[in-house]
Amino acid sequence: MSTRKPSSKELPIGAVVTKSSMEYETGDWGVMKPQTDLEKCTQCTLCHYFCPEGAITMNDDGYPEVINKYCKGCGICAEECPVKCIEMVRTK
Amino acid sequence: MSEKQTLMGMNGDESVAYATKQVNPDVVAAYPITPQTIIVEKLSEYVADGEVDYEYVAVESEHSALSNCVGASAAGARAFTATAANGLALMWEITFIASGLRLPIVMAIVNRSLGGPINIHNDHSDSMGARDSGWIQIHCENSQEVYDASITAWRMAEHPDVLLPIMVCLDGFTLSHTMENVLTLPDKVVSDFVGEREFITVKGHMGETELRLNPDVPLTFGPVDLQDYYFEHKLHQIDAMKQALKVIPEVDAEYAKISGRSYDLxxxxxxxxxxxxxxxxxxxxxxxxxxxxxxxxxxxxxxxxxxxxxxxxxxxxxxxxxxxxxxxxxxxxxxxxxxxxxxxxxxxxxxxxxxxxxxxxxxxxxxxxxxxxxxxxxxxxxxxxxxxxxxxxxxxxxxxxxxxx
Structure with a gap:
């Protein structure tokens, strides 16, 4: 898919950002995705705090949920999980 | 008709400081270095004596001084700094950022040779080293020009068609430490002339907003700007420099009306x-x-x-x-x-x-x-x-x- 990029005249000066990072879906960057074994999860929330993209939220039951739209598959969550309930799985 | 003026005996550094006191910007962040030191001393004295209400930030280096000004200016403040020689060299990285983010900072450069070998006296090796950084440069012949440029610079930098930082350059010692007669305008005339900083409107990621940091309508300054956009943003700066060629004489002409002193490019x-x-x-x-x-x-x-x-x-x-x-x-x-x-x-x-x-x-x-x-x-x-x-x-x-x- 190709989109026409804005001309210099259409861009705001100062190189300020014109789109929210919410629209910048980084989920297709990587080849791995985290898979969580909720049986082992202790709800410690470390994965949520360590995720550099903010792509792990804690749901109402207190368990982590990965937002695949933004997850780059870096594996930091799996590395940091103290009970090793997150496994990185190749998806591409 | 020009305003009634007071003749003062000031050296170049004092002329910068006195004009800046009259402008009374919002933030001054500077680090002392010979031969700019008098500017920093005076500007902090004004604060100690309660004559101004700008925020004086005593930074630990010139890199921090200009970085402070970048942050302040992005937040909508009028930010001033001053340096010389190796101080400007230490700021070098940030000079490009100030211009690239289109922040109308005013900086006095008390021109001094760039070591080594170490030398504290005047030549233009410092400001010439920054000539490609996207700052307007005004070079002054005497302290009167220094005083006048230290006032008009704000209007030139902040003009909506320009939005570029400015260096007001004065020769170290020859001007900075030499007492001269300087005609000065009343405080009110200066503050009326510089007025308030105005902001252009841009379309950011939360919609139309003034080009400054504002928590109510967030804007991102200084993002990574790669192969697909950086070049276009440089075209903006090229255009701003062209516009400055028109704006500078306009501001000078307006200033001539109140001061009786005309300047040209x-x-x-x-x-x-x-x-x-x-x-x-x-x-x-x-x-x-x-x-x-x-x-x-x-x-x-x-x-x-x-x-x-x-x-x-x-x-x-x-x-x-x-x-x-x-x-x-x-x-x-x-x-x-x-x-x-x-x-x-x-x-x-x-x-x-x-x-x-x-x-x-x-x-x-x-x-x-x-x-x-x-x-x-x-x-x-x-x-x-x-x-x-x-x-x-x-x-x-x-x-x-x-x-x-």
Whole structure:
């Protein structure tokens, strides 16, 4: 898919950002995705705090949920999980 | 009609500080370095004495000083700093950021040679090193010009068509530490002239908003800007420099109405029928004027073109001023080691190259490390130019005036 990029005249000066990072879906960057074994999860929330993209939220039951739209598959969550309930799985 | 003014005895640094006190910006962040120190001392004294209400940030380096100004200016504040020589070198990274993010910061540069070997005296190697950073540069001949430029700079920098930071350059010691008569405007006249900083509207990721950081309508400054956008943002800066060529004379004209003092991008002096002329920047131009007057009394058709605004480069004015002069000497107070000539020489050559008929142009490097350039040396430059004019050719265009070979 190709989109026409804005001309210099259409861009705001100062190189300020014109789109929210919410629209910048980084989920297709990587080849791995985290898979969580909720049986082992202790709800410690470390994965949520360590995720550099903010792509792990804690749901109402207190368990982590990965937002695949933004997850780059870096594996930091799996590395940091103290009970090793997150496994990185190749998806591409 | 110009306002009633007070004559004060001030050196160049005090002129910067006094004008800045009258402007009363929001933030001053600066680190002392010779010969700029008096500016920092004065600006902090004003705070201690309760004469101003700007936030004075005592930073730990020049890199932090300008970084502070970048943050303050992005938040919508008027931010001021001042430095010299190696201090400017330490700021170098941030000079490009201030301009690239279009932040109208005003900075006084008290020109000093860039070590090493260490030297605290005047030449232009510091500001010339920053000439590609996207800052407007105004070079002052005397403390009066320093005072006036320290006021008008805000209006030039903040003009919606410009939005570029400005360096007000004054020669270290020659101006910074030399007491002169300076006519000053009343505080209210200055504050009315500079008014409040205005903001243009941009479309950010949360919609239309003023170009400044505001938690109610967030805006991201300084994002990573790669192959697909960086070039377009540079076109913006190119256009801003072009606009500055129009805006600077407009602001100067408005200032002339209240001060009675007119300024231009270029100041030709006794150029009407000149056969030999000198082009240069800064305080040396006072000495050249004195020498031109002497030579004119002796029947030599000598002239001077003082360049007050070096960035943006006033190309078309320069062509008008020099195109019919048989021999021109460009006085550079800095080096570009390994280059064909000094920076002002090279840019003058590039500007005049396309003319079908152009002057013979030689380069006279002078005053490095504060080496005194008195009238006798300037007279020597004119004698050399007369010889070039008579011969109709230049041998080696490079001359090192006042240096022991």
């Amino acid at each position: 270029l100041h030709p002096y006794r150029m009407e029928d000149a056969e030999v002329a000198v082009l240069g920047l800064g305080s040396t131009m006072g000495t050249v004027k004195y020498t031109v007057d002497q030579l004119r009394d002796e029947g030599v058709k000598a002239g001077l073109v003082k360049m007050r605004v070096f960035r943006p480069f006033p190309s078309s004015d320069l062509v008008d001023a020099l195109k019919d002069i048989p021999a021109v000497g460009v006085l550079d107070k800095s080096l570009s080691l390994g280059a064909p000539g000094g920076p002002l020489f090279e840019e003058t050559m590039a500007t005049l190259y396309h003319l079908p008929k152009k002057p013979l142009i030689a380069n006279y490097i002078h005053g490095l490390g504060g080496r005194d350039t008195g009238p006798q040396l300037i007279r020597g430059v004119f004698e050399s130019l007369l010889e070039i004019k008579d011969k109709g050719e230049i041998g080696d265009p490079m001359n090192y005036v006042g240096a022991r070979p």
